[in-house]
Amino acid sequence: MVETFRYREAMTQHHSVIILGSGPAGLTAAIYAARANLAPLVIEGEPSSTSDQPGGQLMLTTDVENFPGFPDGIMGPELMKNMRDQATRFGSVFVTEKASVVDFSVRPFSVTAAGEHYTSDAIIVATGAQSNMLGLPAEDRLIGHGLSTCATCDGFFFRGKEIAVVGGGDSALEEATFLTKFASKVTLIHRRDHLRASKIMQERAFANPKMEFLWNHEVTDLVGETSLAGIELRNTVTGDTSSMPISGLFIAIGHTPNTHLFQGKLTMEPNGYLHTGPGTYTNVEGVFACGDVQDHTYRQAITAAASGCMAAIDVERWLEAQHS
Amino acid sequence: MSAHVAHLTSATFDETINSADNLVVVDFWAEWCGPCKMIAPILDDIAVEKAGVISIAKVNVDTEPDLAMRFDVMSIPTMIVFKNGVPAKRIVGAKGKAQLLADFTDLL
Numbered sequence: 001m002v003e004t005f006r007y008r009e010a011m012t013q014h015h016s017v018i019i020l021g022s023g024p025a026g027l028t029a030a031i032y033a034a035r036a037n038l039a040p041l042v043i044e045g046e047p048s049s050t051s052d053q054p055g056g057q058l059m060l061t062t063d064v065e066n067f068p069g070f071p072d073g074i075m076g077p078e079l080m081k082n083m084r085d086q087a088t089r090f091g092s093v094f095v096t097e098k099a100s101v102v103d104f105s106v107r108p109f110s111v112t113a114a115g116e117h118y119t120s121d122a123i124i125v126a127t128g129a130q131s132n133m134l135g136l137p138a139e140d141r142l143i144g145h146g147l148s149t150c151a152t153c154d155g156f157f158f159r160g161k162e163i164a165v166v167g168g169g170d171s172a173l174e175e176a177t178f179l180t181k182f183a184s185k186v187t188l189i190h191r192r193d194h195l196r197a198s199k200i201m202q203e204r205a206f207a208n209p210k211m212e213f214l215w216n217h218e219v220t221d222l223v224g225e226t227s228l229a230g231i232e233l234r235n236t237v238t239g240d241t242s243s244m245p246i247s248g249l250f251i252a253i254g255h256t257p258n259t260h261l262f263q264g265k266l267t268m269e270p271n272g273y274l275h276t277g278p279g280t281y282t283n284v285e286g287v288f289a290c291g292d293v294q295d296h297t298y299r300q301a302i303t304a305a306a307s308g309c310m311a312a313i314d315v316e317r318w319l320e321a322q323h324s
Numbered sequence: 325m326s327a328h329v330a331h332l333t334s335a336t337f338d339e340t341i342n343s344a345d346n347l348v349v350v351d352f353w354a355e356w357c358g359p360c361k362m363i364a365p366i367l368d369d370i371a372v373e374k375a376g377v378i379s380i381a382k383v384n385v386d387t388e389p390d391l392a393m394r395f396d397v398m399s400i401p402t403m404i405v406f407k408n409g410v411p412a413k414r415i416v417g418a419k420g421k422a423q424l425l426a427d428f429t430d431l432l
Contacts, residue, residue, distance in 0.1 A: 046420030047362040049401070053418065059358045077358045098420065114422060144399035144416030153357045156385070157398045227398065248398075 015041040017315050018111055018120040019092075020099050021258075023056025024301045025291025025308035026126030027083035032312030033124070034090035038319070041120070042087065043113050045127075046098045050149050052130035052258060054096060055080035057292075058301055060150050061171075062178055067301055079301070104265050104284045121322070122315045125262065125274065125282070125289040126308060129255035129299070134166070138222040146228025148250050151175035155182045163248030164189050164231065166219055172252035173201040179250065180210040187211075187244070191218045191236045222249070257293045271296055280311040288314050328371035330381045334390050340381060341406050347378045347431055348406040352397045354386045359418035360401045366421045370428070378428055407431055 017033050019026050022044035033040040044054040051057040058064060058076035065073040074082075088094070097114040108119040131149055133139055139147060148154040151165075155178060163183045165176040168190035179186050188205070193215045195202050205211050214233075221232035223243070230245040257273045259266070267275040267283040274294040276282055282289050290307035292299050332340055332350065341348055351367055353360035371380040385392040385400060395404055395411070405413040405428060412431050415424070 047418035049359045049417035148399055154399045
């Protein structure tokens, strides 16, 4: 039986400010904009199993130990729920969809999400960054069958098994350390001979008896038809190739900013991040950007939150100047 | 949790799937899985909106590891769509409502 969907007539809703994204940057901008009586509309994104989802990258983490104000740490999803509740309390409105089209060429600006049209006087871009994949053809076949982007979701399925994590930053070490709760052995594969991760994460990982380190190696292929059976490796120094039989592989190899929507509309740095400055101003007057979408240097929850606050203040002052 | 959503166990799984005369989407989930929590309200909505056409059922992989193993679930959320008692489609990972609806209604 085929049922036809009900399509609502295209109606346009106007807001003084629309915030795209709902990680620490977007939600902090929402809290500040809401407290300035701007009743922001937050187009928060749609569910996914990558970090590109409402709440952002912290939704896939466990303990956040470096966010000030939580001496015993706080779970990433809980921190994000708190921020969302705080933004809601002061009058932010949420749409759980992903923006698909933006038009910043005329004012009011317009945004389309799930077929609905929204307009606004100002825009705050806080779309963040999403985790990179290896870019191997076998990934599509094996994702969910031994290959995972979410350690907190899938670690459970690798109890007593030997698995590997690819990456060398804080997220890779956090995932690897978390996975030692389940796996019998976790090998961290990194293409260099030292880690980018913070010292405390490194010390914790080096002291973990279940962790092993494979330096100067990169994954060149995944083996297994219906589920992951192993990986092919290449030594980045000598070029030698080898294989490793494993049933689970977790990927944490950095992030790419979510700027696809703004191609040709906002000025970007050569590495694809949005260009901002002074403050959170983009090259389009009335469009501001904050958080990881414009920060390739610090990329912390607290720096994202701080720049979200800056964006809301920039918007408030800019809107006032338009009316005076 | 909506009344339209059945929680399946090893004891009830086969009877529920085999006796259904509509599509049954079985959502493999767990309490500790963020993306699972995010799609839960979407699946609840679909259960209400598509009542009689699509049923939503859930399997908690923490309490039903045998069912997870039987269907080779190694990542959650995994949604297996059963048509006439046999798996017709497998969706791995959380998605938005429009995409999930499209994935399910494809099989109607």
